[in-house]
Amino acid sequence: MVLYIILGLLILASSGDFLVRGAVSLSSIFKISPYIISGTLVAFGTSAPELFVSGYASFSGNPGAAIGNILGSNIANVFLALGMAAIIISVSPPKGSFPLDIKVLLASTIILIILLFNVSITYWWVGLILIFCLFLYIFYIIKFSNQNYIEESQKENLSLPKALMVFILGLIGVSLGAILLTTGAIDLARYYGIRETIIGLGVLAFGTSLPEVATSIIAAVKKENNIAIGNIVGSNIFNILGIGGVTILISGNEALKSDPNLLTISDIVPFILSTIILVGFYKYRYSINRVSGVLFVTFYLLWILYIFLY
DSSP states (O other), X not given: OHHHHHHHHHHHHHHHHHHHHHHHHHHHHTTOOHHHXXXXXXXXXXXXXXXXXXXXXXXXXXXXXXHHHHHHHHHHIIIIIIHXXXXXXXXXXXXXXXXXXXXXXXXXXXXXXXXXXXXXXXXXXXXXXXXXXXXXXXXXXXXXXXXXXXXXXXXXXXXXXXXXXXHHHHHHHHHHHHHHHHHHHHHHHHHHTOOHHHHIIIIIHHHHHHHHHHHHHHHHHTTOHHHHHHHXXXXXXXXXXXXXXXXXXXXXXXXXXXXXXXXXXXXXHHHHHHHHHHHHHHHSXXXXXXXXXXXHHHHHHHHHHHHHHO
């Protein structure tokens, strides 16, 4: 069980990096704007591990782990990834007004909370609607969004064949890592009698959030402020609409209703808080400095400790 978890984490971390590198290189080759890179390819690429982990967990009949992974990944993206980036360099909101991205994140967070607290109305076709909303969001930002406030990102000079190979290797790697990590974590939860949602919030979410953490740290080191924050916001949207949609589509409300301990206050409050922080960050245009970054990371570590010991 432990070997599966360790191998899964290592494969996910390295493969997630491969996936992002390949996606960014492909976007450069096909002349896609930096805004689209940070808001879609990089953000959704780093969320690919969450997609495979939650999808596999749902298919295996463990919706609690899948839901926990979604909530925990969003929490880790804000408090761990953004916090660590802020420790390196103060993170400021992008230029411009209250953008579409953060409005979509707020709306999708509210919708997911309503669905999770009203499982009886969470039918499989609701998952299809969430996935459709994600594609609608992608189409809108590609066609209509203002691209002026996103700075240029560092692109690797890979040829098309190499970029495709790196991307495909990353995709295969996150699939394998997801299966290993999920299998080990679920077996561990059952062995020790731990709620599957806790394993999803803790081990799975941390492992699948490593690509976001690495991307945000690298962006902070290179002083690419907008890439760091854009990756986090985009990933959180993808987690809710895309991965949440897939989880509900596969599991349906019968599987979700079968777990009476699917959610607790300690699960949902940090998830809501992570969205509130991002909304306030954009709305009131405050910077997240080193002190805030330390507080974010400390809160995340204390929360992880609490959910395992509680």
